Amino acid sequence: MTTVEPADAAAPAFSPRALSLLGPAARSDPYAFYRTLREEHPLLWDARLGAWLVGRYADVAPALGDPGLAGARRGFCCGSGAVRCAQEYAAPESAFALLREVCARTAYVLARRLAGREETDLVEEFCRWLPTGTIAAATGLSYGAVMGRCGPVAARSRAEAPAAVDVGRRRGGTGVALLAARSAGQAVLTGRALASLMANLLDNPEQLELVKAVPALIGQAWEESLRRNPPVHAVLRRAARDRALSGGVVPAGAPVALLVGAANRDPDRFADPDRFDLHRTAPGGLASGPAGCPAARVAELQAECAVSALLTAMPGLRRADGFDPAESGLLTRAPRLLLVRPS
Numbered sequence: 001m002t003t004v005e006p007a008d009a010a011a012p013a014f015s016p017r018a019l020s021l022l023g024p025a026a027r028s029d030p031y032a033f034y035r036t037l038r039e040e041h042p043l044l045w046d047a048r049l050g051a052w053l054v055g056r057y058a059d060v061a062p063a064l065g066d067p068g069l070a071g072a073r074r075g076f077c078c079g080s081g082a083v084r085c086a087q088e089y090a091a092p093e094s095a096f097a098l099l100r101e102v103c104a105r106t107a108y109v110l111a112r113r114l115a116g117r118e119e120t121d122l123v124e125e126f127c128r129w130l131p132t133g134t135i136a137a138a139t140g141l142s143y144g145a146v147m148g149r150c151g152p153v154a155a156r157s158r159a160e161a162p163a164a165v166d167v168g169r170r171r172g173g174t175g176v177a178l179l180a181a182r183s184a185g186q187a188v189l190t191g192r193a194l195a196s197l198m199a200n201l202l203d204n205p206e207q208l209e210l211v212k213a214v215p216a217l218i219g220q221a222w223e224e225s226l227r228r229n230p231p232v233h234a235v236l237r238r239a240a241r242d243r244a245l246s247g248g249v250v251p252a253g254a255p256v257a258l259l260v261g262a263a264n265r266d267p268d269r270f271a272d273p274d275r276f277d278l279h280r281t282a283p284g285g286l287a288s289g290p291a292g293c294p295a296a297r298v299a300e301l302q303a304e305c306a307v308s309a310l311l312t313a314m315p316g317l318r319r320a321d322g323f324d325p326a327e328s329g330l331l332t333r334a335p336r337l338l339l340v341r342p343s
Contacts, residue, residue, distance in 0.1 A: 020048040021234065021257065021330065030233065030333070031274065034262030043246035051236065051255035052245075055262030057269040059246045061286060063258050069237035091182075091294050095175035100301045102176070103134040107302075107309035115313040115342045119320050122338040126310070127194040131187035131302055138180035183298040189231040190299045192334030194306050196229035197222055199325045199335050200276045201307070202318065207278050212311055215304075221278040222303040227285030228276050233261030234331045260286045261333065314342040 019033070019041065020026065026033040037044060037055040044053045054060055063069055107130055114120045201208045201221060211217050235258045243250045250256055264285050265273040271282065310317060319325070320339035327333045 019044060020046050021053060021259075022046070022048045027330070030261060031265060034259060034265060037259070038262060038266060043248040043250070046257070049257065051257045052250050053257050053259060054246055055259040055266075056246065057263040057266035057284075057286075060258045060260065060263035061284070063237070063245065063256070064235065064286065066237075066243070068240050068243050069256055069258075070240050071235070071237055091179040092175050095179040096297060096301065098176040099134070099138050099179055099298060100305065102138045103130070103302050103305040104309065106130060106133045106137055107305045108313065111309040111313035117342055119339060119341055122198055122310075122340055123195045123335060124337075126306070127198065127338070128191045130194065130306055131190040131299075134302060135180045135184050135187055139177045179294055179298065183295045186295045186299060189332065190302055192231040192332060193222075193226060193229075193299065194303060195334045195338055196231065196327075197225040197303055197307070198310070199338055200225045200229065202338075202340065203325075204276050205318070207276065210278065211307065212315070215308060217278055218304045218307045219300060220280075221307070222300055223283075223285060224276060224278050224280055226287040227264045227270070227280075228274070229327065229333070230260050230264055230285070230287030231334055232287065232332050233329075234259055236331075314340075316343040317341075 019036065021033075034055050037053060042054070042056050042059060046053050054063060110126050110130060110133070114122075114125055201211060207221070211221055237256045237258060239250045239252055239254050239256060241252045243252075243256075245256070264270070264287065267273050269282065269284060270280070318341055320341050323339040325335040325338050328336050
């Protein structure tokens with residue numbers, strides 16, 4: 001096991017000191033970088049990032065729940081990497097049902113308008129806007145005000161979506177509005193996770209066909225996509241005291257980057273970890289949030305509505321000819337572009 005202290009002298013180009021989450025190797029192929037960390041440097045000081053890197057599943061999973069590794073102050077609901085829900089508010093099942101109705105209507109309006117195109121970008125025209133549009137509709141805010149920047153699709157859809165706008169305001173009352181508001185902080189990450197989910201399904205046509213035949217598999221596909229391509233790759237913590245970790249010691253006050261993206265592809269935990277497999281039997285992905293968290297449940301129901309609407313409106317959905325989606329980002333990652341042919 002290798003640890004590197006930040007005060008060392010200059011090192012050769014391929015020494016541990018040259019390894020950094022901010023370096024070109026991590027940017028060009030983060031998964032190869034993660035593999036090097038897991039196999040050779042399970043605890044490594046990243047001088048450029050100014051934090052200790054931890055990437056093995058056996059180390060990251062317990063560290064996420066370690067009270068000795070303090071995270072940032074939480075907002076309305078659980079932040080990425082939380083293992084216990086921060087909310088005392090228990091949303092009634094009726095609120096989830098109504099929010100699902102709002103989301104399903106919103107997703108269908110967006111998907112139907114895209115279905116007539118020869119080619120479109122699902123990230124820009126669907127994944128980015130569905131979570132925000134659902135929350136806006138459920139809280140009674142103006143659908144047009146939130147979705148207007150979505151472009152011509154949203155502009156044309158406003159007249160056809162009054163039901164989606166009004167369900168939360170007229171029928172949901174405070175329950176669905178509060179549930180939506182408490183999930184608002186996760187809307188951007190949910191949009192990125194939706195982009196990765198659709199990229200994974202389109203990259204694996206045989207599994208996409210399974211989902212078409214058995215819609216109940218959408219939930220499993222969502223969990224597997226969160227494992228393989230989590231929207232948040234690094235969860236930042238700070239050691240409240242000297243902390244034994246990965247065979248070394250992190251000093252009190254030191255920042256720690258828990259690499260969820262590396263842990264979720266650890267072959268010691270997941271067989272064939274780079275493969276997208278919605279039938280995977282080994283649970284334990286670290287990106288889906290704590291059990292019972294309202295925001296995690298809302299994200300999952302949005303994924304189910306999204307896939308269902310897209311496949312209903314576009315049964316022949318496939319990637320655009322010659323297009324190969326690529327992730328981008330550092331602490332958070334997702335495809336920025338997902339060109340598809342609706343039919």
